[in-house]
Each structure stands twice: as C-alpha cells, then as structure tokens.
C-alpha cells in the first residue's frame with residue numbers, strides 16, 4: 001500500500017498559493033528527500049500529510065485512507081518547531097508520550113535515546129540545546145512505532161556527530177522495520193547520501209519526483225558551443241552559458257552531436273538545474 005499519495009493538492013493562504021497542484025506518491029520502505037528552497041512549500045505539504053493543515057484543493061491519502069484533519073495512527077510527524085514541554089525531563093516527556101498514544105513503545109524510545117550520546121534523559125527539556133531537543137523529538141516520534149515517518153528539517157540544528165547518529169538511527173529504522181521516511185531539507189547535501197527517492201518542490205509545485213537512480217539515469221549534462229544548442233535533442237531543463245560554452249541539462253537526451261561532451265549529472269547538479277529552471281520561469 002502506498003504510504004503517502006497526493007493528487008492535485010493545493011493550499012492557499014489568503015491570495016497566495018503555498019502549494020499548488022502537487023501530485024506524487026511515495027514508495028514504501030524508502031527514504032524520500034523532500035527538497036526545495038526556503039518557502040518552497042515543504043512544511044505545508046508535510047503538515048497537510050499529518051492532518052494539521054487542510055488542503056484547499058485535491059487530496060492526500062496515507063496508506064490508502066484520505067487524510068481528514070487528524071493524524072493517521074501509522075504516522076509520526078516531527079514538526080519544525082519540535083513541540084515539547086520545557087519543564088518536563090526527557091524521561092517524563094517519554095511517559096507523557098506513552099499516556100497520549102494508543103500505540104507506544106517505551107522500550108523503543110529508550111533504545112533510541114541510548115543511541116544519542118548527547119541526550120541526558122534526566123535533563124529538563126528547556127535546558128537542552130536545539131539539537132538535543134530535536135533528537136528527543138525524533139526518539140518520541142519513533143515511540144509511536146510509525147509505518148510512515150514525516151520529518152520537517154530533522155537535521156537543520158544538529159552538529160555533525162548528532163547528524164550522523166540521527167541518520168544511522170533512521171537508516172536502521174528503514175532497514176529493520178520497513179518504515180517509510182519522508183525528510184525535508186532546503187539543503188540536498190543533508191540527504192544526498194541517504195535518500196532513495198527525490199521529491200523536489202519549488203514555488204509550491206513538484207519540479208521532479210522519482211527514484212534517485214532512475215531520475216539520474218534519465219538526465220544528461222551536455223557541454224558544447226553556444227552556437228550549436230539547436231542541435232541538441234531531448235527535453236531541455238535548463239542551461240548556463242559563458243561567451244563560448246553552453247552547459248545544458250537535458251532529460252531523455254538524444255544522440256550527442258559532434259563538438260559536444262556528455263557528463264552524467266550528480267544529484268546536486270540535477271537539483272540545481274531544476275531550481276534554475278523554476279526560477280527562470282518565475283522571472284518570465
């Protein structure tokens with residue numbers, strides 16, 4: 001069953017669309033990178049999937065069930081503001097989690113906390129650094145034993161060690177339990193090593209979506225003379241030019257014309273190419 005599917009989903013705040021006509025589906029047991037610049041609509045999409053925000057148009061389904069104003073029992077959501085009670089200790093917060101959730105594993109929370117070297121279970125939440133609070137929030141999210149884990153910018157305030165710990169915990173979660181993880185970031189570098197599936201959004205719209213290897217395999221970067229661009233076959237995503245040389249990102253490229261060199265893009269250059277195209281469309 002598809003963990004998360006969106007059909008023509010849009011969200012309008014007053015006159016402005018935060019998310020527009022988004023259609024995608026997320027494969028089971030994979031790590032999905034929800035990437036896009038600031039203000040792209042990532043948090044809005046995740047909040048809609050968690051049932052916290054109602055779409056203006058379209059529909060989201062979680063494991064086949066339409067999301068209707070409440071979180072699906074198989075979903076955990078880590079919100080960007082990490083809502084935790086500052087005057088409780090980490091241990092007390094975990095006990096509160098147990099009392100608030102029908103399905104809960106204290107053992108799982110303790111297991112995750114034990115893997116997070118920088119988190120003291122007896123410390124009051126308000127004394128913790130932002131990074132440690134994020135780690136506690138992730139442990140609590142896993143305590144719900146989710147089948148779908150939605151994480152809004154989970155790595156943004158973690159130091160390199162905590163980031164590494166967190167990624168290992170999430171990788172083990174996917175490998176051992178088959179959990180699907182959707183993680184947002186405005187930096188692809190955060191997620192590049194771990195993601196199987198890419199969902200790139202900008203200006204509220206999906207720019208590209210799919211299995212990372214398949215997406216990469218469909219694209220080519222061609223370098224050649226600016227005067228010869230009309231010879232290129234394939235769907236042009238974007239291009240940059242110096243006086244003499246053009247660098248063109250193509251989808252489903254045809255044969256390479258004489259005088260042109262071909263390079264396989266990495267995920268970084270592919271994402272940059274799509275974001276450049278999106279920005280150019282907005283400028284027009």
Ligand SMILES: Nc1ncnc2c1ncn2[C@@H]1O[C@H](COP(=O)(O)OP(=O)(O)OP(=O)(O)O)[C@@H](O)[C@H]1O
Pocket residue numbers: 013017018019036037038039040041042043044045185186
């Ligand atoms: N509650 C709200 N009321 C009005 N506008 C909103 C609200 N929430 C989000 N927006 C607007 O919707 C757009 C998308 O915001 P969103 O937070 O979803 O983007 P994002 O990709 O998560 O950005 P960031 O990486 O900065 O967190 C932005 O222009 C934002 O200002």
